[in-house]
Amino acid sequence: MKTKLKNMIKTAAKAAYKAGAINSDDFTPVEIEEPKAGAHGDLASNFAMLNAAAQKMAPRKIAEAVVNHLADSDGIIDKTEIAGPGFINFFLNTSAWHPVLHEVHAQDTQYGACNIGDGQKIQVEFVSANPTGPLHVGHGRGAVVGDTVATILSFCGYKVFREYYINDSGRQIQTLGRSVYLRCLELAGRDITFPEDCYQGDYIYDIARILMDQSKEWMLGAGQDEAIAYCAKYASEKILNGIKDDLALLGVDFDNWFSEQSLYDSGRVDAAIKQFQADGLIYEKESALWFKTHAFGDEKDRVVVRQNGLTTYFASDIAYHRDKFDRGFDQIIDVWGADHHGYIPRISAAIKAAGKNDDRFHVILTQLVNLLRAGTPVAMSTRAGQFVTLREVIDEVGRDAVRFIFLTRHYESQLDFDLEVAKQKTNDNPVYYVQYVHARISSIFKKAKQEKNIKTISGDAESVSRLSEPEEIALIKHMARYPEVIQSAAQWMEPHRIAFYLMDLAATFHAYYNKHRVLVNDLKLADGRLYLVLAVQKIIRNGLNLLGVSAPDAM
RNA sequence: GCGCCUGUAGCUCAGUUGGAUAGAGCAACGGACUUCUAAUCCGUAGGUCAGGGGUUCGAAUCCCUUCAGGCGUACCA
Numbered sequence: 001m002k003t004k005l006k007n008m009i010k011t012a013a014k015a016a017y018k019a020g021a022i023n024s025d026d027f028t029p030v031e032i033e034e035p036k037a038g039a040h041g042d043l044a045s046n047f048a049m050l051n052a053a054a055q056k057m058a059p060r061k062i063a064e065a066v067v068n069h070l071a072d073s074d075g076i077i078d079k080t081e082i083a084g085p086g087f088i089n090f091f092l093n094t095s096a097w098h099p100v101l102h103e104v105h106a107q108d109t110q111y112g113a114c115n116i117g118d119g120q121k122i123q124v125e126f127v128s129a130n131p132t133g134p135l136h137v138g139h140g141r142g143a144v145v146g147d148t149v150a151t152i153l154s155f156c157g158y159k160v161f162r163e164y165y166i167n168d169s170g171r172q173i174q175t176l177g178r179s180v181y182l183r184c185l186e187l188a189g190r191d192i193t194f195p196e197d198c199y200q201g202d203y204i205y206d207i208a209r210i211l212m213d214q215s216k217e218w219m220l221g222a223g224q225d226e227a228i229a230y231c232a233k234y235a236s237e238k239i240l241n242g243i244k245d246d247l248a249l250l251g252v253d254f255d256n257w258f259s260e261q262s263l264y265d266s267g268r269v270d271a272a273i274k275q276f277q278a279d280g281l282i283y284e285k286e287s288a289l290w291f292k293t294h295a296f297g298d299e300k301d302r303v304v305v306r307q308n309g310l311t312t313y314f315a316s317d318i319a320y321h322r323d324k325f326d327r328g329f330d331q332i333i334d335v336w337g338a339d340h341h342g343y344i345p346r347i348s349a350a351i352k353a354a355g356k357n358d359d360r361f362h363v364i365l366t367q368l369v370n371l372l373r374a375g376t377p378v379a380m381s382t383r384a385g386q387f388v389t390l391r392e393v394i395d396e397v398g399r400d401a402v403r404f405i406f407l408t409r410h411y412e413s414q415l416d417f418d419l420e421v422a423k424q425k426t427n428d429n430p431v432y433y434v435q436y437v438h439a440r441i442s443s444i445f446k447k448a449k450q451e452k453n454i455k456t457i458s459g460d461a462e463s464v465s466r467l468s469e470p471e472e473i474a475l476i477k478h479m480a481r482y483p484e485v486i487q488s489a490a491q492w493m494e495p496h497r498i499a500f501y502l503m504d505l506a507a508t509f510h511a512y513y514n515k516h517r518v519l520v521n522d523l524k525l526a527d528g529r530l531y532l533v534l535a536v537q538k539i540i541r542n543g544l545n546l547l548g549v550s551a552p553d554a555m
Numbered sequence: 556g557c558g559c560c561u562g563u564a565g566c567u568c569a570g571u572u573g574g575a576u577a578g579a580g581c582a583a584c585g586g587a588c589u590u591c592u593a594a595u596c597c598g599u600a601g602g603u604c605a606g607g608g609g610u611u612c613g614a615a616u617c618c619c620u621u622c623a624g625g626c627g628u629a630c631c632a
Contacts, residue, residue, distance in 0.1 A: 020560085031574095033571065033574075034571075035574090035575070036574095036575080036576080036577085037575070037576065039575095039576095040575065042604085044575085045572090046573095046574060047615085049612065052612075059612075083575075084574085084613095085574090085575080085612055086612085087574080087575070087612070130632070132632095134632070167632075170632075171631075171632075172581070172631085172632060206596095230592060270582095286630085287630095288630050289630095290630090299557085299558080299628080302629095302630095303629085304566090304630095305629045305630085306630040307630060308630080310630090312629095312630070312631085312632090313631075313632050322587065337626095338559085338560065338625085338626060338627085340625070340626095340627085340632095341558090341559055341626075341627065342559080342626085342627045342628055343560080343627090344559090345558090359629095365559085365560080365563085367560070367561080367625085367626085368590085368625075368626075385563050408567095408568075408569090409567090410568090410569085412560060412561080413560080413561060413562095413568080414560085414624095414626095415567095416567070418567090421581090425579060425594050426580095426594065427578075427581075427594080427595090428567085428581055429594090430580070431592050433580090433594070433595090435594085436592080436594055436595075439592075439594090440591080440592060440595085441591095443591065443592055444591045444592095445591095446591090447591050448591080451591090452591095481571090484571080485571085486570095488571075492572085496569085497569095497571090500568095500569060500570090500579090501568095502587085503579080503580085504569095504579085507579080507580095508593055510596065511595090511596065511597085513591080513592095513595075513596085514587085514593095514595060514596040514597080515596080515597090517590070519589065519590095519591050520590060551608075555592075555594065
């Protein structure tokens, strides 16, 4: 509808120029928007104001000229008004909106899809939590946001690849092994002191118990280094499997689980360092190796190999991001917790240093999640090992609600996640509000079939033309907006736009449902209304699918 | 100190990338179920868009500044 009007304005402006009614044929692109106030029409354009300077004319004069040259070949415009400083307001026929319904039905599951990705290969890396402990709600947010962004991008023409980067090498894995080993000794009755920098959580005991059951003799007999290495390997695999289970429970799946250790094993970290050294981008100072990130916009240079000869996390990250580009991705997206934001400049720097444009690298930072229960904060101390795991939250609240809550805020704002609120099946918890629309419509169709013996819907010209109630037109107008919501969600990588759209559409539907009956005795009207609500249901289903939330037929 | 994020109704949050009279849910108050699911709807009330300057036809939105909260500022990850 908007594009239709845009074209009409463009041609009208050209015609006005030819007729000498305006001074220039150099126009800014036409913008159309939906006025908030109904009195300002169905759609409006600020075309005249934007072009006032170039035309050297008063906006209202320009608007007048454009309106006088409008050619409404399809007869969709009821009337136009020039208002305020120079808005052109369009009031459309109700029949102008009816074709939207046919589009929804014809495109069905593909309604709203677009091709802004144009087949570009895009990698979304997300969660990537260290396999040293269970996931918590913060990881859950990153998981849901990353997964949903990926789904939306793929719906909009990108070839999407989901990846989880496993930090399965280095000091923290070593620490994990040490933690488990010490707990093993403790279980065997040895006198130990458990260091503060070790992992304190109870899950360490759980793993230690399993190891002691399986191979107590070996564990106590083996050399310490050997035993710790074994514990590290066993524990990290065990924890990673738990992470995989938790994510599966959330409906999150990956195309690839990428091992950090594999970068070392295949020599890609060394190769990257050597390459950058050869390029003069890595230098030695105070017996450490430094990367010249400062020259590429970072605050200062960063160490890649420490004095003690060990590589830093940054070193493998350089190799990792280089590898991503080597694998042919046009764009790479990292989803990180906001506490890592300081890391962006150095990764960008490394990418620029490698000769890639850092436009192709984008970081989504999800802000932290405060877990509450009935308004009071739940203690979340990772150090003390006391925290509520993601698994517990999913078990208590349910996957749909968890996902929807994460998706009903912009990921850049902090989020209060209240377990009690999340469990409520009221409008405090809008996932049910949206799902209820789907269930209600299913119920209408069940009734139509069983009690009215209506088996098919024609949606023909006559029945659709009967849709003229304001609430019906409001619904159709709303549905017409869906494709642009999807596109903007993809473009800005902001899934919450879809969640809010769905809540809005749901509200419009519930209002309609309460005011009008679908299964009326007038069969033509009933047919038109069934055609209408089925379209609503399709959009609700499509939208919820994109968000990874189920669309139930009954609640 | 410096950098990033945030600040909108009592609470939780939107706000179409600069548009007209700033919106929704919850909470409060008053209404609507013999009719397709009341997990719903209708109405009332609620605002110095943190404060102050600026940019222009027009600012919650852009720029500067002050304040408040969070996070980050390692040869940790």
